[in-house]
Amino acid sequence: MSLNEQFIERAKAKPRRIVLPEADDQRMVEAAARLADEGIAIPILVGDPAISAPAGVEVVSPASDERAAAYAALYAQQRGVKEGIAKRLVKKPLMFGAMMVSAGDADGMVAGVANPTAQVISAAGLGVGYAKGVSQASSYFVMVVPGDPDRVLVFADCAVVVDPNAQELAEIAVITARNARKLLDVEPKVAMLSFSTHGSASHEHVDKVRKATELARAMAPDLAIDGDLQVDAAIVESVARKKCPESPLAGQANVLVFPDLNAGNMGYKLVQRLAKAAAIGPVMQGFSRPVNDLSRGASVDDIVAVSAIAALQCE
């Protein structure tokens, strides 16, 4: 069973309410039908009420839904803007969906087939808000490296944050570890990657990673985390014994945090292309409740799998 199939099976154990705010797109309607049919999630389509809703799927329209006024008031309160501005914003399906999540009328949101990523991030950041201690959206990939058995690792951030400072990098590490635990049901071992292992090189880029490691330890004292580490010292036990015998990860890291987007984006693509790894993602993270972005070209299968991931990311 593929990892995506496993996510879908696990999501069925506790179906969550997932908002799909792009009901005008036929793929979303078909995905909603499958989520409901197979009991993977309780889908809620947001959009034009005139669409023919699949059996068992709720369709809500921001223009006529009686909760719109309450969502506008909640938005105005959350963001400190005038209610007139909030009323205009919650008329948009993406923001209406985000406010359903914020108000607790839904558990998570999946969008992006008809909206650019920046708009999905914007609706999530403004409407749902960021998780405690987190200041911006980031992302992770689940990498499945073929072997016997397959090796599953989580990479972050390979898609969103271009040049995180030490604090932002620490936040990415802590939130990625949290999501790895929820999604993969494993105890995360987090490596803060660098071209240096425990100070073997001196450079301000190394200092940033060391500082981020300290900050992440302060944010999550129980987390198994180490850095600065080179990739081999992070994931190869024999190398770790030589280069950093005192590392708590002992070469068994399963969450790799890259120092910036240059490294992260190249890193995931190298593993995907040269090691023939499956790359699941990018999965968005950092919001107080799950909001997952899709590519414009996403298939119905993709939407179903990403909805299952959103469900598993719920508390």
Added chain:
Amino acid sequence: MDRNEVVTRVTKVVSEVLNVPEANIKEEHSFTNDLGAESIQSVELVAGFEEEFDIEMEEDKALKVQTVGDAVEFISGYLS
């Protein structure tokens, strides 16, 4: 509506949404670089302008406007 009135009302909205005193807002200012806007706040600014001038703007184009002065020109296009 003359240009000065548009400038005054745009400045008022920017001040309210970004929480910056009106006196510190100049036409050449970039919302993100000079006035401290997070990029995700662009949609709030657009909604604020629509509310102030009672217009509906083309969102894709409106979100690309970067400075106070460019917002004045963009909005003026909807008022004439």
